[in-house]
Amino acid sequence: MPRPILATVSLPSLTHNLAVVATGLDRSRPPARPAPFIWAVVKANAYGHGILSAVAAFSRADGLAMLDLDEAIQCRAAGWTRPILLLEGFFEAADLPVIDHYGLTVTVHTREQLDMLRLAAPCTPIDAMIKLDSGMGRLGFPPDAYRDAYRVAGDLQRRGILGRLGKMTHFARADDDPDATGRQLQVFGNVTDGLPGRVSVCNSAATLTAGFWARLPAGVEQWVRPGICLYGASPFASRPAADFDLRPGMTLSAELISVRRIPAGYRVGYGHLFSAPRPMTIGVVCCGYADGYPRHAPTGTPVTVGGVRTRVLGRVSMDMLAVDLTAVPNARVGLRVVLWGEGGPTVDEVAASCGTIGYELLCAVAPRVPRKVVSN
Numbered sequence: 114m115p116r117p118i119l120a121t122v123s124l125p126s127l128t129h130n131l132a133v134v135a136t137g138l139d140r141s142r143p144p145a146r147p148a149p150f151i152w153a154v155v156k157a158n159a160y161g162h163g164i165l166s167a168v169a170a171f172s173r174a175d176g177l178a179m180l181d182l183d184e185a186i187q188c189r190a191a192g193w194t195r196p197i198l199l200l201e202g203f204f205e206a207a208d209l210p211v212i213d214h215y216g217l218t219v220t221v222h223t224r225e226q227l228d229m230l231r232l233a234a235p236c237t238p239i240d241a242m243i244k245l246d247s248g249m250g251r252l253g254f255p256p257d258a259y260r261d262a263y264r265v266a267g268d269l270q271r272r273g274i275l276g277r278l279g280k281m282t283h284f285a286r287a288d289d290d291p292d293a294t295g296r297q298l299q300v301f302g303n304v305t306d307g308l309p310g311r312v313s314v315c316n317s318a319a320t321l322t323a324g325f326w327a328r329l330p331a332g333v334e335q336w337v338r339p340g341i342c343l344y345g346a347s348p349f350a351s352r353p354a355a356d357f358d359l360r361p362g363m364t365l366s367a368e369l370i371s372v373r374r375i376p377a378g379y380r381v382g383y384g385h386l387f388s389a390p391r392p393m394t395i396g397v398v399c400c401g402y403a404d405g406y407p408r409h410a411p412t413g414t415p416v417t418v419g420g421v422r423t424r425v426l427g428r429v430s431m432d433m434l435a436v437d438l439t440a441v442p443n444a445r446v447g448l449r450v451v452l453w454g455e456g457g458p459t460v461d462e463v464a465a466s467c468g469t470i471g472y473e474l475l476c477a478v479a480p481r482v483p484r485k486v487v488s489n
């Protein structure tokens with residue numbers, strides 16, 4: 114029997130979450146304005162859910178966005194014919210024929226990329242989003258270099274190297290600071306004013322902020338780039354995903370492989386971090402940091418055992434962790450444990466207890482964890 118740990122990916126939940134996003138955009142649509150198109154972000158193996166699962170579940174998205182050329186090729190091989198946006202663009206000139214062959218859309222964020230395009234062999238024109246650093250301080254042309262970069266992109270378009278052009282930026286604080294986001298939007302508006310092409314600015318947090326996208330000028334084709342919310346986790350520290358009717362895309366479950374009675378004062382796990390205040394029943398779960406469960410999860414991190422919400426005890430080991438069974442009646446070996454997802458704590462609750470975000474936990478589920486994809 115394989116070790117009883119499982120990551121279950123629910124395609125209907127992923128599809129539902131995409132529909133929630135699409136409906137939300139449609140509802141916040143000013144009269145006579147079309148809702149934005151959706152690039153479903155599937156980077157990092159679809160936030161740990163499996164790229165092919167995402168292709169199947171997001172069949173109604175207008176496009177997919179990711180980083181890795183190999184993942185993009187897998188999507189094409191799986192039959193995805195709509196646009197695919199490469200969020201970091203390309204890394205060397207040798208990528209360009211591949212991008213051309215698979216009809217991918219690139220992000221262009223540096224001079225070096227423009228230089229590579231200038232020297233490119235004739236190809237089918239490649240669609241490009243020219244990225245502005247409007248205040249994220251990461252990728253993109255700075256405001257004072259952007260219009261010149263756009264002019265160069267226009268020249269490349271006239272030479273038939275680039276196809277459709279668009280304007281793009283990314284927000285640093287769409288999840289927690291509307292003023293900072295408003296300032297970035299202002300910079301974006303000023304710098305790109307009058308330049309032709311479609312526009313893409315919104316991640317999950319900005320997409321879920323009702324009406325935010327409608328603050329951009331009307332009459333321009335707009336594409337949003339939601340990621341984390343499609344997987345049923347919240348981009349906001351202070352608002353749970355259920356507030357938006359989002360459903361967990363992944364459930365990480367395992368089983369009790371040992372149930373023990375320990376005396377008062379007995380210490381549990383590496384470092385003896387937990388000491389029993391009284392005689393108690395504890396359980397050992399076959400899930401550890403080598404499965405992707407965070408090692409820094411402290412005592413008290415929520416976990417559900419046999420349908421009862423309880424807590425992790427002591428330090429997480431490589432292959433196991435200990436749980437408090439005080440409140441779990443009839444605890445026995447083989448009882449189901451939900452680390453996060455359906456029937457358990459949300460991945461965001463576990464992440465908050467560990468001082469991180471749901472994104473990190475979902476992406477970190479290890480390849481050794483068996484996966485089950487549920488299609489109905």
Ligand SMILES: *Cc1c(COP(=O)(O)O)cnc(C)c1O
Nearest residue numbers: 154200283316317338339340341
């Ligand atoms: C990851 C990413 C997104 C999606 O972000 P979420 O917070 O997961 O919605 C959008 N745009 C870019 C450029 C990204 O890198």
